[in-house]
Amino acid sequence: MSKEVVSYKRHRFPREVIAHAVWLYFRFPLSFRLIEEMLLERGLIVSYETIRRWSQKFGAAFARSLRRKAARPGDIWHLDEVRIVIHGQPHWLWRAVDQDGYILDEILQSRRNTQAAQRLLTRLLKKQGIRPARMVTDKLGSYGAARRKLRLTVRHLSHKGLNNRAENSHLPLRKRERIMQKFRSPGGCQRFVSVFSAVRNLFIPPASIDNALARHIHRIRAFAQWNKATLLTA
Structure with missing residues (x-):
């Protein structure tokens, strides 16, 4: 059985909210305050300081999980x-x-x-x-x-x-x-x-992908891998 490297224990918000906030911060050029506003629009009252702590705590663990499953790079x-x-x-x-x-x-x-x-x-x-x-x-x-x-x-x-x-x-x-x-x-x-x-x-799709359908498929697979890394799916 694989060891769970990400733990959401003793956190008030569900894992889906935490993982989404961390994804927004590292994926897009957004500040913590902007992410706070985006979550508020969805009815979630989360302070920017909480989002900052989530990013510090969970970001490295998510990245380690992603690297273990990364595709073989070029030569x-x-x-x-x-x-x-x-x-x-x-x-x-x-x-x-x-x-x-x-x-x-x-x-x-x-x-x-x-x-x-x-x-x-x-x-x-x-x-x-x-x-x-x-x-x-x-x-x-x-x-x-x-x-x-x-x-x-x-x-x-x-x-x-x-x-x-x-x-x-x-x-x-x-x-x-x-x-x-x-x-x-x-x-x-x-x-x-x-x-x-x-x-x-x-x-980000690799440079070798040069059509819209392939980029779409790449992003669907990326989200599936992200969900596994953040323990949103088994």
């Missing part, structure tokens, strides 16, 4: 980093996506150097369990240096114009960052993006 890794300022201090969110835009991993670090790139690659190799067929990056030399240090013998394409897949993956997070009026701490940023990316991976 082309697009790597990039984006600057995030937290309390006036610059940080770098290092991210890897596959050829379909599926987020493989991301890690917030205070440096933009070879050591930081090596840490991302090491995590990727451990989590994916395989080496990529090809690695695509921009012109930042840290990627090539990290690849050599790890003795990673894969084809490495280093060209800004070839890495639009990774660069475009930063845009949804940038939108959320503006809605949230910046992140409050590095740990909070890392926790948010880990859940945000898991939910986005589930609901």
